[in-house]
Amino acid sequence: MGWRTLARDAIFANLLDRIAIGAALHTPTPRETSWPDAIFRHFRRVGIRQVGYVPDAGHSRLIALCQADPDIADAVLTTEEEGVGLVAGAALGGQRAALLMQSSGVGNCINMFSLLRNCGFAGVIFVTMRGEFGEFNQWQVPMGSITGDVLRLAGFLTYRIDNADDVDEIVGAGCDMAFDGNLQVAFLLSQRLIGRKQWTR
Amino acid sequence: MLDRRDFVRHLLIDRGDLLVVSGLGSATYDVAAAGDHPLNFYLWGAMGGTAMIGLGLALAQPDRRVAVLTGDGDMLMGIGSLATIGVKQPKNLAIVVLDNAHYGETGMQPSHTKSGIDLPAAALACRFKHAGAVSRIEQATEVRALLHEAEGPILVSARIKEDDVPRVLPLRDGHAIKQRFIAAVAALSAAR
Numbered sequence: 001m002g003w004r005t006l007a008r009d010a011i012f013a014n015l016l017d018r019i020a021i022g023a024a025l026h027t028p029t030p031r032e033t034s035w036p037d038a039i040f041r042h043f044r045r046v047g048i049r050q051v052g053y054v055p056d057a058g059h060s061r062l063i064a065l066c067q068a069d070p071d072i073a074d075a076v077l078t079t080e081e082e083g084v085g086l087v088a089g090a091a092l093g094g095q096r097a098a099l100l101m102q103s104s105g106v107g108n109c110i111n112m113f114s115l116l117r118n119c120g121f122a123g124v125i126f127v128t129m130r131g132e133f134g135e136f137n138q139w140q141v142p143m144g145s146i147t148g149d150v151l152r153l154a155g156f157l158t159y160r161i162d163n164a165d166d167v168d169e170i171v172g173a174g175c176d177m178a179f180d181g182n183l184q185v186a187f188l189l190s191q192r193l194i195g196r197k198q199w200t201r
Numbered sequence: 202m203l204d205r206r207d208f209v210r211h212l213l214i215d216r217g218d219l220l221v222v223s224g225l226g227s228a229t230y231d232v233a234a235a236g237d238h239p240l241n242f243y244l245w246g247a248m249g250g251t252a253m254i255g256l257g258l259a260l261a262q263p264d265r266r267v268a269v270l271t272g273d274g275d276m277l278m279g280i281g282s283l284a285t286i287g288v289k290q291p292k293n294l295a296i297v298v299l300d301n302a303h304y305g306e307t308g309m310q311p312s313h314t315k316s317g318i319d320l321p322a323a324a325l326a327c328r329f330k331h332a333g334a335v336s337r338i339e340q341a342t343e344v345r346a347l348l349h350e351a352e353g354p355i356l357v358s359a360r361i362k363e364d365d366v367p368r369v370l371p372l373r374d375g376h377a378i379k380q381r382f383i384a385a386v387a388a389l390s391a392a393r
Contacts, residue, residue, distance in 0.1 A: 050260055073260045075289055078281030085250035085282070089222070089257020092242055092382050094390070097257065115247040115254075119375035 035193060036062035038167040039126060043098060046175045048072060050090045050097035052083030058128030058194040059100045080105035084112035084123075091121045096179060099125045103132075103147040103188075104140065113154040116184050123184040124175055125156070133191040148188055156186040162193055202336055205299055205361040209270065210235045211341035212297065212348065218389055219348065220258055224251035224271025226306040228299050232270055233371035239385035243371050243378055249278030252296055256286050259294040259353075262386065266293050268348045273300040273314045273358075280323065286354050287327035295348045295355035296324075300334075301363050309363065324356035336360040 039062055043051070051066045052075045053059060066072045077083050083099040090097035101109075106127055116123045130137075131144020151158045157177065159170050171187060178185040209231040213221070222242045223232040228251075229243045242258075244251055255269035276298045286294065302315035314320060324332035330352050335344055336359075344357050372378050 050257060073289070075256070075260075075285060078284050081250065082253045082279070082282050082285055085247065085253025085279075086257040088247075088250075089254035089259070090261045091257075092220075092222075092254070092379065092386065093258045093261025094383065094386060095257075095261035112247055112250050115244075115250060115375075118246065119379040121379065 035164045035167045035189070036065060038164075039171050040065040041168075042171050042175050043072070044069075045172075046179055047096055048098045049095040050075065050086060051100065052077050052080075052086045052097065053100035054078075054080055054083075054102070054105055056100065056102045056128055058102065058189065059126070062100060062126070080108045081112040084109055084115055087123055088115050088119065088121050096122065099123070101125065101127055103127055103129045103144045106147045106150055106186075107143045110150065110154060113156075113184070117155040120182040121184075122178045122182045123156075124178045125151075125184075125186045126189060127151075127186055128189050128194050129191045131191075135191065144191075151186045151188075154184075156184045158186045158188060160188040160190060162190045164193060167193075202360055202362045203338060203341075204364070205231050205301070205359075206234050206366055207338055208341055208359055208361065209299070211338065212268075212270075212345050214345065216240075217349070218265055220262065220265055220267045220386070222251055222255050222258065222267070222269045222271075224248075224269070224275040226272055226275075227366070228271045228275070229371065230366075230369045231299065234369040237371055239381045241371070241378075242382050243373075245373055245375070248275055249282075251275050252279050252282040252286065255294055255296065256282070256289060256291060259291040260289065263291075263293060265389070266349055267291075267295070269294070269296040271296070271298060272305070273298055273302060273312045273320070274304045276320060277313050277318070280320075283324055283327040283329070283356070287324075287329060290328065290330075291354055292352050294353040295351070295357070297344065297348070298356065298358045299361050300358045301361045303363055305365065309365075314358075320358050321356055324354075329354045329356050332356040334358040334360060 050073045054077050066074045080101045087097040131140030174185040213235040220240050223229040225244045251271040255267050259267040303309045321332035
């Protein structure tokens with residue numbers, strides 16, 4: 001196992017440099033707590049009853065809000081494509097559901113998205129973007145740079161949100177279109193909106 | 202070893218309000234062969250997603266029983282969903298894997314279960330309440346009782362013969378299958 005230790009030490013040395021840089025650059029602002037609350041208010045308004053997610057730093061507040069709501073069943077998934085099945089099953093039982101994922105997770109879902117489109121299940125997906133702005137980890141770039149295109153090809157109406165002030169209006173309009181018209185709608189929450197990943201630990 | 206059509210027919214006798222989700226390929230044909238029903242949601246694709254559709258449905262309809270009938274290939278592709286279901290512990294969800302240890306739709310190539318990969322053991326490791334394998338038709342009554350009465354989550358591996366049986370093709374229009382199912386569930390709720 002010696003090689004593994006060596007490789008890990010090299011990665012950590014590099015990481016520590018970047019943590020120091022990242023911490024210096026990152027300044028939390030009030031908007032980071034307000035946009036998840038705006039999304040959550042729409043969950044309440046349209047009657048979302050199930051939320052599927054893979055744990056994600058950008059979605060942490062929204063996930064916590066959903067977990068704390070007794071009217072919402074939260075399902076932590078092993079992979080995002082499970083959430084597509086969850087949404088369909090919820091709809092068959094008369095409930096509305098939403099999915100929260102990172103841009104990398106969109107890639108895991110592509111074939112499963114055919115379930116939504118082929119049967120006309122309403123779908124709302126909230127995607128925290130990686131690999132597009134101030135990204136520390138270039139491994140996020142290949143998927144992050146094609147996420148919007150992939151969603152459009154899969155049949156989603158896709159709305160990109162860069163400013164916290166736009167979240168309420170766009171999410172409201174998009175949720176209404178999805179649930180009124182049995183359409184698939186994705187919201188790309190840009191990396192500028194969610195803030196850079198904090199490499200402080 | 203079980204005859205798949207016989208076994209599924211026995212499971213769905215006097216099914217009452219049982220909500221059924223069938224996995225793509227032979228499982229969908231088996232469920233259709235047992236008798237078309239508005240509370241059947243037939244999958245023709247979305248491989249790997251059948252168990253999760255069952256979970257979403259079970260969470261949305263906690264007072265009704267949900268049965269997922271699917272093949273070993275579909276269950277293997279969605280094997281992570283056993284862990285997700287294990288976290289949620291739906292009392293009303295049962296999965297029956299019609300396990301012939303092969304991929305029937307693509308030419309009977311051996312699946313992982315052919316090499317001894319044990320789905321009931323995986324389910325138990327994922328905190329399922331009941332999990333086991335059956336291989337005799339006399340056990341169908343017992344499995345049917347599990348579907349209707351036992352505390353879930355439940356997984357049964359039904360060891361079926363490798364025979365290629367004639368296809369019985371139900372509705373294929375996804376919108377129609379969905380709308381019919383939703384309307385039937387709504388009618389059940391209204392009739393209460």
